[in-house]
Amino acid sequence: MIRTGQEYKDSLSTDRAIWVNGERVKDVTTHPMFAPIVDIRARIHDMAHEQATREVMSYIDDTTGQRNSVANKLPLTVQDWHDKRSAIDAVLDEARGVVTRVGDETVGEMWSLFDGQDVLDEVDPRFSANIRRHIDRAVREDPFHVSANTDPKGDRSLRPQDQDPDMLLHVVRETDSGIVVRGAKYETAAAYANQAFTKPTIANWGDSELSDYAVGFILDMNAPGLKYICRTGFAGRAPADDYPLSNRVDEVDTLVIFDDVEIPWEDVLFYRHTRAATFIRSTLHRYSALPFTYRNLRLADLMIGAALWNVKQTGLERQQAVQEKLAQLACYREGINAHLTAAIAMGTTSPGGLLMPEQSLLYTGRVLATTQLPAMMHLARELCGGQICITPDAASFANPETAPWLEKYYSINDGWVADDRRRLLAFARDLLNSDYAGHRLTFQLFAQSPPFAHLAAVYRNFDWEGPLQMVRSAAGLSDRVAGGATR
Missing domain, CATH: 1.20.140.10 (Butyryl-CoA Dehydrogenase, subunit A, domain 3)
Incomplete structure (x- = not known):
């Protein structure tokens, strides 16, 4: 069922290794640079329970009878999208500013892979089952879901294998339980999120040697081996009376270090599958x-x-x-x-x-x-x-x-x-x-x-x-002229 704000805060383990300004952060829910945006995310959960905003922020599932978040609902109709816009309006009205990485903008990336289940099945049918299960979990359990996309990359004129391979996230070994990954990702809101859709950023997957980098998975942000090194937050750096937005709606960006993090097989969405990596890069934002x-x-x-x-x-x-x-x-x-x-x-x-x-x-x-x-x-x-x-x-x-x-x-x-x-x-x-x-x-x-x-x-x-055929007709071009818009 849909969570309360306090349940969200309780889900953020205090064992996370988080640093900001060189300081080890013991609790993101109370730290002055994190607390304002954590409170906003908690308010989003609470708004789904409160009488004034409940009908805008949530809906009753016809199958389960449970109240779920509008943001995580699979869009099946035009009205579903209008409902999502109304929910965003309610959140931003409450925040009195613009917040982006609060879940509704990132959960849609999983829907793109939901559309590519046939691609996943080429490698292992378990992977398409995994994406279906995680989408269902997002609907039912209401986690704060973010996106892990950009790597440090290093020297882009070189292949990953020709420099420190950890510049791009990659698989270092398999276990009976899952895969072990190493590298780093930049993720906004990572330090105070529940999970992330982690995916590769290489654009050209023609080289099969890159397959160790062709991996996508759902990451539990409380997983052992993760380290969070955050940029300095804007909250608390200057008085709120002078900088109201900086102190209220700053979203903290993070370099997430994967220090041999094990990803369970049930959380792997694709692995060593360059076509799946190509598919997700080309369709990633079709909803988000x-x-x-x-x-x-x-x-x-x-x-x-x-x-x-x-x-x-x-x-x-x-x-x-x-x-x-x-x-x-x-x-x-x-x-x-x-x-x-x-x-x-x-x-x-x-x-x-x-x-x-x-x-x-x-x-x-x-x-x-x-x-x-x-x-x-x-x-x-x-x-x-x-x-x-x-x-x-x-x-x-x-x-x-x-x-x-x-x-x-x-x-x-x-x-x-x-x-x-x-x-x-x-x-x-x-x-x-x-x-x-x-x-x-x-x-x-x-x-x-x-x-x-x-x-x-x-x-x-x-x-x-359309334009090609219009000009073919208007200019009187012969049928011998080669067609095809993408040649």
Whole structure:
């Protein structure tokens, strides 16, 4: 059944080997750099129980009669996807910011492999049985599921065998119980998650010698041999009054070290199977790209809101130049919305029987959302004005010696007093200008895959045949002209 927030916190073993800032972390649920985001993840569980949000966050399974999470539900209908969007809205409203790696964006990666069961069966039917069991477990047991994708990689001009082989995660031996793996992965939220879909990142699987690296499995984050080395969190580094988002919704990224970690056979999804590795790399985001890209829509809403409040405060909203910039932000937001809404409406049945968003629309929407984000952030900075980078801190507004001056120069009228002005500027600074803002910008550009991979996904899924045939007819080309959109 669906868990409570406390049950989630209790599932995070205090025996995990976690470090941040050179410090060994005894308990991520109370450590100041982890506690805010852990609390948000716990709230997601609790929201599924509370009267005000239960119907949005959960559903009753027709077969078992149990209440399960909407985020983990297999998408079978258009309505299922609309329900997922509503659940994301509820979570982000509660967080009062954008959180990405909280489970709904990563669980869909398993659904892609669910569609490839025939590929898994080529090696061992146990592997397709494993993916079915883990998907069912995700629905029934409500774990916090994340994604393990990027390796350190080392020198990319060399094959893994020609350098330290541990630069890419690989199998070092088999046991009666499973496989033993060594290497490292970068994983956002790993230190406070329950499990991860761990998969390879090599793009070219033509070399059979790479088969030891062609491995995918579900990782229990409490497994012995794992070590978590985290980047410095933003929470607690500066006062929350000055950096509200940094202190509330920072998601901590981690280098996860696999020091001869044994993966039970029942958790292995494919192994020594380069075709399965190729399949998962090409289809990995056919579902997860939708909730991932939906975060950009919500980020656009935050930028529009911050910019619009600022021009309203300063009386500039009627100027044509200001309205044009706001319209550009609105076009960006609605462009994302249109792609996602159409991808759902035109969805098709996948090989596994799921409702798969129309892939060309989904991937082109993702390209729009990620490639235009830097320009939209800069546009929002322009609308917020230079005060977001020069406004004094909250302590100065509270100090009796400086407060009267700041009250004088930051009060605009009876409706906009200095404290409201300071709060808006602090929020906009953290959203657009802070260390946290810069990190989030890079994260959004590379979190699912780098921009070239986004374009490669578009190339693989766009219907090139339609334009070819249109021009064949319009130009009067003979039937001898070779067809085929991907030649």
